[in-house]
Amino acid sequence: MEAIAQVKANRKFKELDYYRGQDSTEYFLMPFRFHRLNEEQEVIVSEVGDYLVVATGTVARIIGHQLDKNLEPDLYGDLIAGFFISEEAVPPLIDVLATRYRTKKSFLDGFTSLHLFVITLRCEHTCHYCQVSRVTSDKDMFDMSADHIDKGIDLMLQSPNPHLTMEFQGGEALLAFDKIVYAIERTKRLAAEKNKQVTYVICTNLAVLDGNILAYCKQNDVLLSTSLDGPGFIHNQNRRRPGNNSYELTVKGIEMTREVLGNDSISALMTTTNLSLNHPLEIVDEYHRQGFRSIFLRPISPYGFALKNEKKNKYDTDKFIDFYKTALQHIIAYNKRGIFFKEEYATIILKKILTPFPVGYVDLNSPAGAITNVVLFNYDGAVYASDESRMLAESKDYTFKLGHLDHSSYQDIFYGEKAQELSEVLTNESLPGCSECAFQAYCGSDPIHNYATQGDIWGYRPTSTFCHKNMELIRYLIELMENDQSIRKIFESWIRQNPNT
Structure with missing residues (x-):
């Protein structure tokens, strides 16, 4: 007593x-x-x-x-x-x-930079972790209309940010390539008048990529982003399509893109499924074998239709952390052998730890990137606070819908009632559990993740998977640096983008 x-x-x-x-x-x-x-x-x-x-x-x-x-x-x-x-x-x-x-906090200076255009819901893949309600390739009524493209462009160019990114998503965005061309041509003309610099990115599985598309991308400096989940036995299982050749088409598309546009013109993302958890080394080796100098190890997203297949897509956060640490040690071993290869999520965190500068990764920003850094225009004209927001909407949950291109003004969308409601939970400095956390400066606020996993935009840190994952990974990175100076030098080389360690 x-x-x-x-x-x-x-x-x-x-x-x-x-x-x-x-x-x-x-x-x-x-x-x-x-x-x-x-x-x-x-x-x-x-x-x-x-x-x-x-x-x-x-x-x-x-x-x-x-x-x-x-x-x-x-x-x-x-x-x-x-x-x-x-x-x-x-x-x-x-x-x-x-x-x-x-x-x-200077990432806030220009306000919203990333504008996502869901140009179509059509897709010829049936990925079991797909987060949206995809439709078959012939249903072009699920393409974004020219009118909504125009209105989305007009809103994008009202952003005070002089450097904008226009990213086309799907479905499979290349199935509506004519709409992408229309959008880029109109944006180029108007951006020049408003003295805006625009970077164009197409998210694609590369299955329908051809020489004409690549020629246009080369002429207009368009970047490509794709998905690569690992070796063929993992990728084809995760990302199914008729013929069971998604991996083969992806690898072929990467080679074609590099040949025409150059090595730095294409990036890739992987998604960790239950199958992936058992093969961290093989996944890292596949990225290195395909000529990438980095990999982004990311967990499954808890949104939309991805949750329906729990057997393949649901796992404990600790299992992902174990997967991540094993893969990271394998990546470090590459570097110790003199091969420059980095893990992107670690690099983002390390930039926040080791440099005085901000990073542009919306999930680890405070205020959070939703609205302040990214906004999404859906194929039907609805406007959402982020890509994850529209994934929730595909399950008929419109909590993060900001407005509609047909009747909402820039003021309505970015400063309206919904935006003001979300602004209360965008900063981790004011969130219970975050305000006193040692890793607050390195982490972010994610009200959409809180809502999807806990049913509340404020969230509850003791049971938050977002918090659990980030706290342990940040702790682990600091521990590695402090206890092994050779690893610290490797991490510093990732930040400098310099292979000399």
Whole structure:
């Protein structure tokens, strides 16, 4: 009973004098958060994302003003330099700290940059993890109309961002290639008048790719993004089509694209299914064999029709984390042999940890990328906060529908009632469980994931799969860097895009 009473006493808020130092331990605490890495180490992270790994128990001594700069000059100096503590109530370099914080959030400066156009729902694949209600190739009534394309372009060009990305999705986008050409030609003309720079991307499975399409892409600097789930026995099982040759057509399409457009003109994404979980090494090797210098290891998305096939698509987050760590160690082994090859999700996190600059990955931004960085125009004219939002809509859930191209203005969509409602949960700095998390600066807010998995846009961090995955992966990356300097050098080379480690 005495021990329980002591624990309860320790939970009470201390008086202000408790946090003030005296004599040789006089210093002021700056905002920081902390987390236990393992039994021997804990990590403290500043408001701008600088981190310091220290021995377990150090945080308690810092807060208790038990550090002496004369006895521990190196630790004390690191804490001062990292803005964890200050010898003055207001640090003399507070303006530097403010500038660094603004830099971290500078991805907000231009507002929405990525505009997704679902040009068609038609598709000749029947992928068992497809997140939307695809239709057969002959149903062109599920293509985006010219009128909706025009209105989507007009809204896109109202964005204050001078650098825009126009991404065409499906279904299989190339089945409506004539609509893509129409959209690009109109955008080119209007963007020149408004002094906007537009990058064009087509998401495609490559099955219907031909020389004419590639010639147009070459002429107009169009990039291609495809799916590659691993070796043939995995890819063909995950991404079925008549003839069971999805893998063969994908590999052929990658080769054709590189031959015409160049090696950097095509990227690929993989989706981790239950089948994938058993083959992390083979999947990594396949990407390397196909000439890619990176891979994005991503879990199944918990949206739309992908949830209907639980046997193939549903698994515990811990299983994905084990899969990820095994694959990452295999990738690190490649680099230790002098072969530059990186994991994209780790690279995004590492950029947030090791550099003062923002990243453009919407899932790890705060405020979240929905609306502030990405918006989607569906084939039927409906406007959604993100790609995941329209996946929910395919299951008749319109929670994240922002408006419609036929009757909604730019003001209605981006500053309307729905956008304002979502804005309350877009920042992890104000979310319970996130506000005090050590990894807040490296993570993001995902209200759509919260809603899809927990039925609430605020979410509940103790049972959040988004939180579970990111906390462990961030912790693991920091631990790897701190305990093996050769791995840290490899990670730094991924950020620099420089193969010399």
